[in-house]
Each structure stands twice: as C-alpha cells, then as structure tokens.
Amino acid sequence: MNTAYLLVPLLLPLMGVPITLFMRKQRRMQSVTALMLMLISLGFSFGLLRTVQTTLEPVQFQLGLWQAPFGITLAADLLSVFMLIMTQLVLCAGLIYALGSTEKVVQYPTFYPLFLALSGGLSGAFITGDIFNLFVFAEIIVISGAALTAIADDKYGVEAAYKYFYISTLASVFFLMGVGSLYVAYGTLNYADLADRIAVNPAAPLGLTGMAFLTATFLIKGAVFPFHFWQPDFHAAAPTAVSAMLSSLVVKMGVYGFFRMTTLLFATEADMLKTLLVVLGVVGVLYGGFGALGTHNAKRMLAYSTLAQIGFILVGIGWGTPLSLAAALVFTFNHAIIKAAMLMLAGAMASRAAVKSASFDVIVGVGKYHPFAGFLFLLGGMALAGIPPLNGFVSKLMIFWSGVEAAQYLSLAIIGVASIVTLVYIIRAFTRVWFESNPEVKPKQGDQLLAPTLLILLALLLGVWSEPLVSIAQATAAWILEPGAYIAAIMGGG
Amino acid sequence: MSLLTSLAVGILFAAGIYQILRRNVIRAAIGLVLLSNAVNLFLFSAGAYNGAAAAYSTATSQISDPLPQALVLTAIVISMGGFAFVLSLLYVISTRYKTSDSDEVKGLKN
Numbered sequence: 001m002n003t004a005y006l007l008v009p010l011l012l013p014l015m016g017v018p019i020t021l022f023m024r025k026q027r028r029m030q031s032v033t034a035l036m037l038m039l040i041s042l043g044f045s046f047g048l049l050r051t052v053q054t055t056l057e058p059v060q061f062q063l064g065l066w067q068a069p070f071g072i073t074l075a076a077d078l079l080s081v082f083m084l085i086m087t088q089l090v091l092c093a094g095l096i097y098a099l100g101s102t103e104k105v106v107q108y109p110t111f112y113p114l115f116l117a118l119s120g121g122l123s124g125a126f127i128t129g130d131i132f133n134l135f136v137f138a139e140i141i142v143i144s145g146a147a148l149t150a151i152a153d154d155k156y157g158v159e160a161a162y163k164y165f166y167i168s169t170l171a172s173v174f175f176l177m178g179v180g181s182l183y184v185a186y187g188t189l190n191y192a193d194l195a196d197r198i199a200v201n202p203a204a205p206l207g208l209t210g211m212a213f214l215t216a217t218f219l220i221k222g223a224v225f226p227f228h229f230w231q232p233d234f235h236a237a238a239p240t241a242v243s244a245m246l247s248s249l250v251v252k253m254g255v256y257g258f259f260r261m262t263t264l265l266f267a268t269e270a271d272m273l274k275t276l277l278v279v280l281g282v283v284g285v286l287y288g289g290f291g292a293l294g295t296h297n298a299k300r301m302l303a304y305s306t307l308a309q310i311g312f313i314l315v316g317i318g319w320g321t322p323l324s325l326a327a328a329l330v331f332t333f334n335h336a337i338i339k340a341a342m343l344m345l346a347g348a349m350a351s352r353a354a355v356k357s358a359s360f361d362v363i364v365g366v367g368k369y370h371p372f373a374g375f376l377f378l379l380g381g382m383a384l385a386g387i388p389p390l391n392g393f394v395s396k397l398m399i400f401w402s403g404v405e406a407a408q409y410l411s412l413a414i415i416g417v418a419s420i421v422t423l424v425y426i427i428r429a430f431t432r433v434w435f436e437s438n439p440e441v442k443p444k445q446g447d448q449l450l451a452p453t454l455l456i457l458l459a460l461l462l463g464v465w466s467e468p469l470v471s472i473a474q475a476t477a478a479w480i481l482e483p484g485a486y487i488a489a490i491m492g493g494g
Numbered sequence: 495m496s497l498l499t500s501l502a503v504g505i506l507f508a509a510g511i512y513q514i515l516r517r518n519v520i521r522a523a524i525g526l527v528l529l530s531n532a533v534n535l536f537l538f539s540a541g542a543y544n545g546a547a548a549a550y551s552t553a554t555s556q557i558s559d560p561l562p563q564a565l566v567l568t569a570i571v572i573s574m575g576g577f578a579f580v581l582s583l584l585y586v587i588s589t590r591y592k593t594s595d596s597d598e599v600k601g602l603k604n
Binding site (some may be wrong): 132136139142143146147150155156158159160161162163165166169170172173176177179180183184189233237 | 514522526529530533534536537540541561562565568569572575576579580583584586587590599601602
C-alpha cells in the first residue's frame with residue numbers, strides 16, 4: 001500500500017520542533033502542545049498497525065514519488081510498526097513525567113523542542129526503508145539526546161554528554177563506512193533492493209566489510225558488552241524524563257538494527273552474526289547483572305540492568321527461531337515499559353531526597369513518606385525479574401521456552417542463573433529506600449508519580465492479558481522470517 | 495588518481511585515529527574532524543571513477559553516479575553540526591574543569 005498517511009507519525013514530532021520553539025515564552029502551552037502532538041502521532045501509529053495487520057503488507061511512501069530503488073523509501077511493515085508503537089507510548093509517558101517534574105531542566109526553553117527532535121529521530125529510524133536515511137535519523141537521535149543530557153541538573157551532565165557524543169560520532173563514522181562499503185559492493189541503499197542483491201551475490205568485494213562495520217555500529221548504539229562503557233555514566237547523568245527514554249528506547253535502535261540485519265539484509269549469511277549475538281548477549285546478561293550488584297546509585301543500577309536485558313533480547317535474536325524472535329520482540333516491548341517506569345520512580349525518589357541525587361547513600365529511607373511509590377517500585381522490580389502477574393514474566397517465559405525448543409541448553413542455563421541476580425539487586429534497592437530508617441528524611445514535594453503509575457498499570461495489564469501483544473509479536477516474527485514478501489512489496493511499488 | 499585517493503583516505507584515517515586517542519580534548523576533537531573527512535572522501539570515491547560526463551549532461555558518454563556526491567553533501571552538513579556541538583561542549587568543560595586534559599575530566603568516576 002502506498003500512502004502519505006505513513007508520514008504523519010514522523011512529521012508531527014519533527015514539525016513540533018519549530019512549533020514548540022516559537023512557544024518558548026509560554027511554557028505551559030509549549031509542554032501541552034508537545035504532549036498533544038505525541039498523543040496524536042501515537043493514535044496514528046495504532047491506525048498504521050491496523051492497516052498493516054489487515055492488508056498484511058507494508059505501508060510505504062516513496063519520497064519525491066521516485067520508484068523504490070531510486071528514491072528514499074519510507075516503509076512500515078509489522079516490525080517497524082511494533083517498534084513505533086513501543087517508542088511513542090513510552091515517549092508520551094516521558095512527556096507526562098516532564099510535565100510534573102520539579103527539575104530545573106524542564107523549564108529550559110529548548111527542552112521540549114529537543115525532546116520532540118528525539119521522538120522524531122526515533123520514529124524515523126524505525127520507519128525508514130533506506131540505510132542512509134537511517135544514518136540521518138540516528139544522528140538526530142544522538143545530537144538531541146546528547147544536548148538533553150548536557151543541560152541536565154546533574155553537574156556532570158556535560159561530561160557524560162561529551163563522552164556519549166564522542167562514542168556516537170565514532171559509531172557514525174563506522175556507519176558511513178558500512179554504508180559506503182555496501183554501496184560500492186551492491187550499488188543501492190534501499191533495504192529491499194540491498195537484501196535482494198546480497199542474496200544473489202553474497203561474496204561481493206567489500207560486502208562483508210560493510211556487514212562488519214554495521215555490526216560494530218549497532219553494537220555501540222545498543223550498548224552491547226564490549227562497547228557498553230559509555231552507557232551507565234550517560235544514563236545516570238541525564239535528566240530523569242530523558243534517561244527513562246534513553247535507557248528504554250534509544251538503545252533499542254541497535255536491537256532494531258540487528259533484527260533487520262539478521263532477517264532481511266544479510267539473511268542468507270546471518271549465521272556468523274547470530275553466533276556473535278548469542279555470545280555477546282550471554283556476556284551482557286552476566287556483566288550487566290553483576291555490574292548492577294556493584295553500584296551505589298539507583299539510576300546507575302538500572303542502567304546496568306539495561307545491559308543485561310539487552311543481552312536477553314540479543315540471545316533471542318541470535319537463536320533465530322520463529323518463537324525466539326517473537327520472544328525477543330515481546331521482551332523489547334516489555335523492557336521499554338518497565339525500564340522507563342523504574343527509572344522514573346528512581347528519579348522521583350531522588351527529587352524527594354535532601355540533596356538531589358539517586359545515590360543510595362542519599363536516598364536511603366526516603367520512601368518512608370511514599371509507600372505508594374514503594375508499591376510501584378516493587379511491582380516494577382518484580383516485572384524486571386520476571387515474577388508472574390507482570391509482563392516481565394511473559395517475556396522471560398517466552399525466551400526460556402524458545403531456548404528449550406531450540407535446544408540451546410548452555411546459553412539457556414547461563415542466562416537462567418544470571419536472571420536470578422536481578423532479584424537480588426532489586427530487593428536490595430527496595431529495602432534500602434523503603435525499609436531502612438534515616439532520621440534526616442523529611443516529607444518533601446517532588447516529581448509527580450502519574451507517568452510511572454500509568455506505565456506500571458500497563459505492565460500489569462500486559463502481564464495479565466498478554467495475548468494481543470504475544471500474537472502481534474508472533475505474526476511479526478513470522479513476517480520478518482519471510483523477507484521475500486517485504487522485498488516484493490517494496491520493489492513492486494505497492 | 496585512484497591510488498592518490500586511497501592514499502589520502504588512509505593517511506586521513508591514520509591521522510584521525512592518532513589524534514582521537516590523545517589526551518588533549520581539543521586535539522581529540524580535531525581527530526573527529528579528520529575521521530569524518532576521511533570517511534567522506536571514502537564515500538565520494540565510491541562513485542567517482544566510472545563516469546566521463548556530468549550527470550545532468552545530455553552527452554552520450556557514460557555519466558558519473560551522482561548519488562555518492564549527494565550522500566557526501568549530507569554527511570558534511572551533519573558532521574559540521576556535530577563538530578559545532580562538540581566545540582560548545584568543550585567550551586563548557588574547559589570553563590568548568592579548568593583543564594584541557596581528558597584525564598582530569600573525571601567527575602563521573604566517583
């Protein structure tokens with residue numbers, strides 16, 4: 001299907017950047033406009049999902065109306081729409097959190113424009129069908145994310161932003177090298193055309209070089225083990241509303257890249273890549289889990305926990321069976337919701353502490369006057385560790401089940417043991433903040449809890465009634481394992 | 495000509511990586527610029543040698559591929575924006591930490 005309707009969820013946030021910039025004098029109007037724009041584009045994303053589900057082929061739009069391999073293609077298949085809905089849901093929650101935040105950074109005139117630029121970059125990265133266009137959207141994400149961290153209340157925000165920007169610029173250099181190599185080898189940049197030509201001639205000179213460069217890029221973007229070192233610093237120093245987005249959504253761009261690489265672009269020779277992903281995923285699960293145990297800061301602990309959770313997703317992609325891909329998708333979705341909620345709760349507690357910091361020494365005992373936040377934190381922690389009535393249980397169950405089905409017992413055993421560590425650090429954080437007494441704690445106003453409450457409710461709902469999400473994920477996994485249909489739909493011009 | 499371009503790409507990459515690994519933050523930023531120029535030259539050379547006429551001409555000889563040039567143009571603009579951003583970050587860092595040695599910028603270590 002060929003329609004300009006696809007542009008709406010991308011253009012609304014991007015147009016919102018100048019619109020909200022003009023409203024910089026009217027703070028309230030600016031923030032409400034940003035939220036309204038995101039809610040409307042979320043509605044359109046659900047509309048897209050409906051269209052894609054009924055027609056069973058990607059919705060596409062050829063920019064400039066040039067036919068597929070020549071112009072830039074925007075194409076939303078099931079995978080893109082799945083990631084798009086996840087992104088925009090969590091971004092809306094992030095904006096709601098920012099509305100009720102007491103941090104100085106949300107008063108900054110360019111906060112909402114930058115936030116919308118981040119939203120536009122993420123939405124664009126998921127619906128583009130052109131590899132160079134993906135690079136452009138990745139740059140938008142990097143610059144807006146780094147700028148949002150640089151203006152943080154945290155006095156080390158600038159340092160963290162500098163570190164992140166440095167690493168990301170290197171990733172961009174790798175990305176461009178990969179794009180250039182693929183262009184030399186196959187003479188095209190469109191996903192569908194590229195996949196078609198790689199399948200015909202997998203051994204073209206520089207083809208594998210391009211694959212290696214793209215792998216390195218997505219490993220850096222996803223903060224996977226050997227390239228993870230920037231992530232805990234960066235995510236802990238960012239403003240709460242932003243760090244929730246960074247840790248739950250921005251790293252998912254790397255995950256999305258691996259979905260595309262293993263099932264579409266390099267589908268014929270993905271075995272090498274899949275083995276690498278399983279190994280790095282297992283290492284990430286172990287490293288992230290034990291790293292989270294060793295931290296002294298709640299936000300930093302959750303950032304390390306993201307390393308472990310991304311590891312689970314990569315293992316699922318690496319196993320590559322229909323069930324494990326569906327499990328990886330469900331895990332991606334659920335992790336985005338849980339991690340955003342947990343970081344918001346940690347940030348909300350930090351805003352109520354005597355000194356504004358998420359360090360355990362500062363927020364110890366702060367929970368005394370906020371039992372409801374403690375209840376939410378416990379529910380979120382249970383979801384993170386994978387305990388029944390919550391959505392984390394569904395994702396972990398699916399991962400383990402698919403591992404048994406794929407007979408990958410070694411990696412399964414390691415990640416099974418390592419996932420128990422989650423419970424240890426969550427319980428430790430919970431007891432320190434809500435059960436230990438601290439005579440210096442006084443009741444204090446802080447960030448509002450509406451956004452994390454909504455997200456935890458969603459996590460509970462997706463745990464009790466997980467059937468829609470799981471069935472969409474299974475349909476998506478079945479769809480991406482048949483790249484021929486995608487290629488035919490795009491190259492046929494719709 | 496192709497030998498010259500490949501040598502230039504190689505030298506720019508070597509110089510860029512050497513600079514980016516230095517402790518002085520200004521030199522490291524210059525390393526970033528060198529690296530992005532190296533990669534731009536590489537992209538440019540992807541379509542530079544198979545044409546004898548400009549893409550818009552009606553001549554019958556083989557025209558050169560205009561796409562890499564468009565890509566390079568986009569990449570140059572993006573790296574310019576990125577470099578401006580890095581410089582502004584460096585300005586704040588140098589006023590806040592009173593140093594240009596990246597080993598001294600270590601507030602996050604605690």
